[in-house]
Amino acid sequence: MTDRRGVVAKRAEDLVSGVPYVRGWNRARRSAGALADQLVLLGLDSDFPGLLADVNVFGDGLVHLGTIGPEAAELLANLIAAGLEAEQHDTATEASSAMRREAPAA
Incomplete structure:
Protein backbone atom coordinates (compact mmCIF):
# COMPACT_ATOMS: atom_id res chain seq x y z
CA MET A 1 0.00 0.00 0.00
CA THR A 2 1.20 3.51 -0.81
CA ASP A 3 0.04 6.88 0.44
CA ARG A 4 -0.57 9.67 -2.06
CA ARG A 5 3.09 10.75 -1.95
CA GLY A 6 4.50 7.24 -2.28
CA VAL A 7 6.27 7.44 1.07
CA VAL A 8 5.01 4.06 2.17
CA ALA A 9 6.13 2.46 -1.11
CA LYS A 10 8.89 -0.10 -0.88
CA ARG A 11 12.42 1.29 -1.08
CA ALA A 12 14.21 0.76 -4.37
CA GLU A 13 16.41 -2.30 -4.30
CA ASP A 14 15.96 -3.60 -7.84
CA LEU A 15 16.18 -0.68 -10.25
CA VAL A 16 13.88 -0.38 -13.25
CA SER A 17 14.91 1.41 -16.43
CA GLY A 18 13.31 4.81 -16.94
CA VAL A 19 12.67 5.61 -13.27
CA PRO A 20 14.49 8.78 -12.11
CA ARG A 27 16.47 15.62 -3.56
CA ALA A 28 16.31 13.44 -0.46
CA ARG A 29 20.05 13.92 0.12
CA ARG A 30 19.73 17.72 -0.02
CA SER A 31 16.75 17.64 2.35
CA ALA A 32 18.46 15.25 4.77
CA GLY A 33 21.53 17.49 4.67
CA ALA A 34 19.46 20.60 5.44
CA LEU A 35 17.84 18.81 8.37
CA ALA A 36 21.21 17.53 9.58
CA ASP A 37 22.62 21.08 9.49
CA GLN A 38 19.78 22.32 11.70
CA LEU A 39 20.14 19.38 14.07
CA VAL A 40 23.85 20.18 14.44
CA LEU A 41 23.04 23.83 15.25
CA LEU A 42 20.62 22.63 17.94
CA GLY A 43 23.09 20.07 19.28
CA LEU A 44 20.73 17.22 18.35
CA ASP A 45 22.75 15.51 15.64
CA SER A 46 23.67 12.60 17.93
CA ASP A 47 19.95 12.04 18.64
CA PHE A 48 19.32 11.21 14.96
CA PRO A 49 22.10 8.75 14.07
CA GLY A 50 19.95 7.00 11.45
CA LEU A 51 19.26 10.12 9.37
CA LEU A 52 19.80 9.22 5.72
CA ALA A 53 18.56 9.74 2.19
CA ASP A 54 16.91 6.96 0.23
CA VAL A 55 14.60 6.46 -2.74
CA ASN A 56 11.49 4.34 -3.26
CA VAL A 57 10.54 2.11 -6.19
CA PHE A 58 8.88 5.04 -7.96
CA GLY A 59 12.02 7.21 -7.78
CA ASP A 60 10.62 9.44 -5.03
CA GLY A 61 13.18 10.62 -2.52
CA LEU A 62 12.78 9.53 1.08
CA PRO A 70 11.24 9.41 22.99
CA GLU A 71 13.06 12.50 24.23
CA ALA A 72 14.30 13.32 20.73
CA ALA A 73 10.81 12.76 19.29
CA GLU A 74 9.24 15.00 21.93
CA LEU A 75 11.84 17.72 21.35
CA LEU A 76 11.30 17.55 17.59
CA ALA A 77 7.53 17.82 18.12
CA ASN A 78 8.05 20.84 20.41
CA LEU A 79 10.32 22.52 17.85
CA ILE A 80 7.74 22.01 15.11
CA ALA A 81 4.98 23.38 17.34
CA ALA A 82 7.10 26.42 18.26
CA GLY A 83 7.85 27.08 14.60
CA LEU A 84 4.17 26.88 13.69
CA GLU A 85 3.26 29.18 16.56
CA ALA A 86 5.88 31.71 15.47
CA GLU A 87 4.63 31.50 11.89
CA GLN A 88 1.03 32.13 13.01
CA HIS A 89 2.20 35.08 15.12
CA ASP A 90 4.09 36.54 12.14
CA THR A 91 1.02 36.11 9.91
CA ALA A 92 -1.23 37.81 12.47
CA THR A 93 1.26 40.67 12.88
CA GLU A 94 1.46 41.17 9.10
CA ALA A 95 -2.34 41.17 8.80
CA SER A 96 -2.64 43.71 11.62
CA SER A 97 -0.03 45.96 10.01
CA ALA A 98 -1.80 45.73 6.64
CA MET A 99 -5.12 46.67 8.24
CA ARG A 100 -3.54 49.71 9.91
CA ARG A 101 -2.02 50.86 6.62
CA GLU A 102 -5.36 50.51 4.83
CA ALA A 103 -7.48 52.16 7.54
CA PRO A 104 -8.62 55.68 6.65
CA ALA A 105 -7.21 58.47 8.78
CA ALA A 106 -9.76 59.89 11.23
Whole structure:
Protein backbone atom coordinates (compact mmCIF):
# COMPACT_ATOMS: atom_id res chain seq x y z
CA MET A 1 0.00 0.00 0.00
CA THR A 2 1.20 3.51 -0.81
CA ASP A 3 0.04 6.88 0.44
CA ARG A 4 -0.57 9.67 -2.06
CA ARG A 5 3.09 10.75 -1.95
CA GLY A 6 4.50 7.24 -2.28
CA VAL A 7 6.27 7.44 1.07
CA VAL A 8 5.01 4.06 2.17
CA ALA A 9 6.13 2.46 -1.11
CA LYS A 10 8.89 -0.10 -0.88
CA ARG A 11 12.42 1.29 -1.08
CA ALA A 12 14.21 0.76 -4.37
CA GLU A 13 16.41 -2.30 -4.30
CA ASP A 14 15.96 -3.60 -7.84
CA LEU A 15 16.18 -0.68 -10.25
CA VAL A 16 13.88 -0.38 -13.25
CA SER A 17 14.91 1.41 -16.43
CA GLY A 18 13.31 4.81 -16.94
CA VAL A 19 12.67 5.61 -13.27
CA PRO A 20 14.49 8.78 -12.11
CA TYR A 21 16.08 7.23 -9.01
CA VAL A 22 19.09 9.56 -8.94
CA ARG A 23 16.91 12.68 -9.10
CA GLY A 24 14.76 11.46 -6.21
CA TRP A 25 17.76 10.39 -4.15
CA ASN A 26 19.53 13.72 -4.75
CA ARG A 27 16.47 15.62 -3.56
CA ALA A 28 16.31 13.44 -0.46
CA ARG A 29 20.05 13.92 0.12
CA ARG A 30 19.73 17.72 -0.02
CA SER A 31 16.75 17.64 2.35
CA ALA A 32 18.46 15.25 4.77
CA GLY A 33 21.53 17.49 4.67
CA ALA A 34 19.46 20.60 5.44
CA LEU A 35 17.84 18.81 8.37
CA ALA A 36 21.21 17.53 9.58
CA ASP A 37 22.62 21.08 9.49
CA GLN A 38 19.78 22.32 11.70
CA LEU A 39 20.14 19.38 14.07
CA VAL A 40 23.85 20.18 14.44
CA LEU A 41 23.04 23.83 15.25
CA LEU A 42 20.62 22.63 17.94
CA GLY A 43 23.09 20.07 19.28
CA LEU A 44 20.73 17.22 18.35
CA ASP A 45 22.75 15.51 15.64
CA SER A 46 23.67 12.60 17.93
CA ASP A 47 19.95 12.04 18.64
CA PHE A 48 19.32 11.21 14.96
CA PRO A 49 22.10 8.75 14.07
CA GLY A 50 19.95 7.00 11.45
CA LEU A 51 19.26 10.12 9.37
CA LEU A 52 19.80 9.22 5.72
CA ALA A 53 18.56 9.74 2.19
CA ASP A 54 16.91 6.96 0.23
CA VAL A 55 14.60 6.46 -2.74
CA ASN A 56 11.49 4.34 -3.26
CA VAL A 57 10.54 2.11 -6.19
CA PHE A 58 8.88 5.04 -7.96
CA GLY A 59 12.02 7.21 -7.78
CA ASP A 60 10.62 9.44 -5.03
CA GLY A 61 13.18 10.62 -2.52
CA LEU A 62 12.78 9.53 1.08
CA VAL A 63 14.40 10.85 4.23
CA HIS A 64 14.72 8.31 7.03
CA LEU A 65 14.97 9.76 10.51
CA GLY A 66 15.96 6.37 11.87
CA THR A 67 15.08 5.06 15.28
CA ILE A 68 15.08 7.89 17.80
CA GLY A 69 14.45 8.02 21.51
CA PRO A 70 11.24 9.41 22.99
CA GLU A 71 13.06 12.50 24.23
CA ALA A 72 14.30 13.32 20.73
CA ALA A 73 10.81 12.76 19.29
CA GLU A 74 9.24 15.00 21.93
CA LEU A 75 11.84 17.72 21.35
CA LEU A 76 11.30 17.55 17.59
CA ALA A 77 7.53 17.82 18.12
CA ASN A 78 8.05 20.84 20.41
CA LEU A 79 10.32 22.52 17.85
CA ILE A 80 7.74 22.01 15.11
CA ALA A 81 4.98 23.38 17.34
CA ALA A 82 7.10 26.42 18.26
CA GLY A 83 7.85 27.08 14.60
CA LEU A 84 4.17 26.88 13.69
CA GLU A 85 3.26 29.18 16.56
CA ALA A 86 5.88 31.71 15.47
CA GLU A 87 4.63 31.50 11.89
CA GLN A 88 1.03 32.13 13.01
CA HIS A 89 2.20 35.08 15.12
CA ASP A 90 4.09 36.54 12.14
CA THR A 91 1.02 36.11 9.91
CA ALA A 92 -1.23 37.81 12.47
CA THR A 93 1.26 40.67 12.88
CA GLU A 94 1.46 41.17 9.10
CA ALA A 95 -2.34 41.17 8.80
CA SER A 96 -2.64 43.71 11.62
CA SER A 97 -0.03 45.96 10.01
CA ALA A 98 -1.80 45.73 6.64
CA MET A 99 -5.12 46.67 8.24
CA ARG A 100 -3.54 49.71 9.91
CA ARG A 101 -2.02 50.86 6.62
CA GLU A 102 -5.36 50.51 4.83
CA ALA A 103 -7.48 52.16 7.54
CA PRO A 104 -8.62 55.68 6.65
CA ALA A 105 -7.21 58.47 8.78
CA ALA A 106 -9.76 59.89 11.23
